[in-house]
Amino acid sequence: MPHPVDPLTITVVRTGGFAGLRRAWRVELAGTDADAWMPLLDACPWEEPAASAPGADRFSWEVAAIHGADDRRAVVGDASGPWRALIDRVQADGAAVRPADLSGNADA
Numbered sequence: 841m842p843h844p845v846d847p848l849t850i851t852v853v854r855t856g857g858f859a860g861l862r863r864a865w866r867v868e869l870a871g872t873d874a875d876a877w878m879p880l881l882d883a884c885p886w887e888e889p890a891a892s893a894p895g896a897d898r899f900s901w902e903v904a905a906i907h908g909a910d911d912r913r914a915v916v917g918d919a920s921g922p923w924r925a926l927i928d929r930v931q932a933d934g935a936a937v938r939p940a941d942l943s944g945n946a947d948a
Contacts (some may be wrong), residue, residue, distance in 0.1 A: 846908030848874035850881075852930045853902040853939055864942055867934030874907065880929060881905050883922035886912045901927060 853864045869877060884903075901916040903926065916923045 845871050845874070848877060848905065848907040850877070850906075850926070850930050850934070851902075851904045851937075851942060852927050852934075853942065854899050855902070856899045862939040864937045864939045865930050865934040866937050866942070867930050877929075880922070880926045881912065884914070884926055885922070886914050888914075903927065 847868055847870045849866065849868045851864065851866045853862060855862050867877075898917065899919070901919050901923070903912075903914050903916060903923070905912045916927075919927050
């Protein structure tokens with residue numbers, strides 16, 4: 841009997857900039873679709889401390905990737921290299937979501 845495959849959920853939240861607005865994107869994948877994203881995730885330096893981007897009005901990126909028990913999270917100040925590739929792909933292939941919807945808090 842096949843085992844259920846854990847979905848892969850990647851969330852990107854952008855904060856800062858001139859107006860200080862928060863924007864968010866999320867992509868949810870399963871099976872071979874999730875497998876295709878693993879090289880992008882593995883290329884990112886998840887364990888490195890967050891580096892701030894130089895200058896005023898810069899963006900900060902919160903990136904979370906959850907795949908079963910594997911929960912990776914990072915705050916990125918300078919989205920370049922593998923981070924830029926991952927963020928661009930989530931923005932292109934994912935759906936825009938309201939940042940408030942990501943907190944898990946619902947007003948009753």
